[in-house]
Amino acid sequence: MNEHRVTVDIDDLGVATVTLNRAEKHNALDGAMFDALLQTTDTLRADHRVRALVLHGAGKSFCSGLDTSRLGQDGGAESLLDREEGHRANRAQRVSVDWADIPAPVIAAITGNCFGGGLQIALGADIRYAAPDARLSIMEIKWGLVPDMGITQTLPRLVAADVAKELTFTGRILNGIEAQAAGLVTRVVDDPLAAALDLAREIARKSPHAIRAAKRLYDQTWAGADPAAALTLESELQVGLLGSPNQLEAVGAGMARREPRFADPN
Known part of the structure; x- marks a missing residue:
């Protein structure tokens, strides 16, 4: 990937582990990280082997948000209004909303700092596991800005408008337990990466066609x-x-009390 900002490993079950790989900067977002994330989502969207995906950050943090040393250096304000042909969102928004375009479920494992754009990336996942001492914030107000990386497409599904406004107006930092109470986090666990991988492996053992259909059903409705x-x-x-092959295999395996052998989607 671009300057190895993001790494991807796919195991034999079809579980993809996607690692934001800029640990020395708490995985802060710069131009190279944006490029690598977009390349990653484009690649994984078309990879039929992938049955579940775990997204996490190397080192201490999930993602501390925009690299503030790069503010104003990666495209300028005018680029925010650009939409690439065939995409509903701009480049910055796509690193959050494009996870929804991956047919397989995406699970974010959140540790350390998850601020600003980093939180918006996590909100783009289907499920979020966080450590109790993780730190989450819609932090853009600190820099005199509004959140603009796809949050309008994710946050309204998770929290009420008054909660969203309070968190956005204040930039308040929540720990993992507070974030779960607010609706930002699915579960609080001591080891989010291990728990996310366990869940991904459980999902990967189900019919991939049914899992993909279920994700599409909820995302669209x-x-x-x-x-x-x-x-x-x-x-x-x-x-x-x-009556599809994988549905019949699910029934046959259940009746025979054996592990199913599902075919990957075409």
Whole structure:
């Protein structure tokens, strides 16, 4: 990956471990990190081997946010209005929202600092495990800015508007337990990476077609969707699964009390 800012390892189960690899800077986001993250999501989106993905930071922190030494040096304000052809978001937003485009579930393992853009990347995951002493903040107000890395597409699904406003207006730092109480974190565990990998391996042993369909179902219907369209999607996804090879394998394995042998999606 670009300057090895991000590394990817895929095991035999199809669990991809994605590591933000700038530990000496608490995985702060600079231009090379943005490039590496976009390359990573593009690659993993098309990799049919991947059944679950764990995203974490090397060293002490998940991601401390933008590298403040680079403020104003990586594209300028005008670039925020640019949208690449075929993408709904700009380059900065894509490092958060493009995780939703990966068909497999994404689990963020949060330790240390998870500030600003780092938190917005974590919010782009499907599930977030955090250490009790992790530190999370919508920190942009500290620099006189608003959060602008896709937070409008993620935070409203997790917290009420008044909670979002309080955290954004103050930039208050929450520990993992407080973040879970606020709705930012799914679970608090002593070792988020180990717990996230355990969950990813559990998911990887399920039918990948059913898992992908379930992610699509909730992503497209969770908040604000037309009820009729949401109910129709439930039925359409189920029809696509019923009688398919992996669905039949799930039934056969369950009846025989053996481990299923699922085929990867095409």
